Amino acid sequence: MQKGSLENHLFRKNVQPIAWATRVNISVGVAKGLAFLHSLNANVIFRDLKASNILLDSDFNAKLSDFGLARDGPTGDNTHVSTRVIGTQGYAAPEYVATGHLTPRSDVYSFGVVLLELLTGKRAVEDARPGLSEETLVDWAMPFLSDSRRVLRIMDTRLGGQYSKKGAQAAAALALQCLNSDPKIRPPMVDVVATLEGLQSSNTFQRTPKYANATKHSCHSLT
Template identity: 90%
Template sequence: MGNTCGKPVAHVSSSNFNEVNYLGQLQHENLVKLIGYCLEGKNRLLVYEFMQKGSLENHLFRKGVQPMAWVTRVNIAIGIARGLTFLHSLDANVIFRDLKASNILLDSDFNAKLSDFGLARDGPTGDNTHVSTRVIGTQGYAAPEYVATGHLTPRSDVYSFGVVLLELLTGRRAVEDDRPGFSEETLVDWAKPFLSDSRRVLRIMDTRLGGQYSKKGAQAAAALALQCLNTDPKFRPPMVEVLAALEGLNSTNSFPRTPKSDNHATKHSGAHSQK
């Protein structure tokens, strides 16, 4: 039973047992905290930490919500990348599998945390190159090779991250069939021709930003999104490189730096820990 404050309570289904398993063991500042759960008869509940700003989906797409500033969007992208990098760098790497705007929750300072681990899976081990699984996910976010074959790898998450990064840049949904002229065309299909041209890419930027963003930063972020969205997973960068690229751009002022007084600032990550 979710609410506009970011799903602090949710009904437990079979997939939610998976969530209890992962969130009960993993701790990181960019993963939502599982406060507790109840399995009493038919009463099955999960309790998350309270996330004051709700989901990224609401802030990007809900009418009447004040548009997020460019620097806030960049810091959100960095937070998501930190969370995925942590999952992928574990000894038993974890594939999130359902990264999308509605599964990214924001605290009072707009720090991003991954939530809803119901579809997460342990990644391939040993000589295995992938995990074979039933195709489950969300249209527009799932990697094409995963949809076609059911072969799941950490690079599947990289593709989904590219879609979310594109949503942050454009302010448009991954699939937006109610927009005139889109006719069920995905955001990726629509945006890709612009991403490869540093001059044309500015045409797809969210108009609600009012031009208040770093042009070089936007071009660099678009180029990074294009790499993440490569149809061949072998040519997508691993999340650790994606994170380094975003943080590098931020530190070199390609993105506007966040003033210390800005409540949207994302705090730098501390030590990672795992129970």
């Protein structure tokens, strides 16, 4: 893919920051990919969703890559697939790590982490500083996600404030739902797609800069 991975654009130094509207578009593309995999026709659990497995084309359309860890979803009366725990720290759902029970809602949790990365510009797990214990992005962000007024404090500073407050709060609320400790309460990906498309369609600008600093006067209102 022409633009490489989402990981490179979010976390590499000396790379232009992705604009808010483009981040929303990327999240929609990823959500649609997972929704298709979870559909009855496919019935696949991706199992290793992370920023490095999301590739971007020249227009920043997102595609899932690396299906090496994907598994067929549960069938019949089965509610989950039992498997050896394999995945990436910081992205894997806690119930999957604890029990090896894999469900489509495990992917929903991982999507919530990716959505947090898009909001904050921070990695799922940051390298621990000397003398400090490692902290996941979810642990760090959770106190802010539960308060719509505080959530703006964790937004990626590289956006330069060029984002809709209401849109950011709505995306953060969705991330909080996806990250619920009870997998049964997490929304299915089709519902996630619908929520994100609502943010996407509220973009009233026809031309969307791909980078946050493309122009100081192109703050896209995604409400």
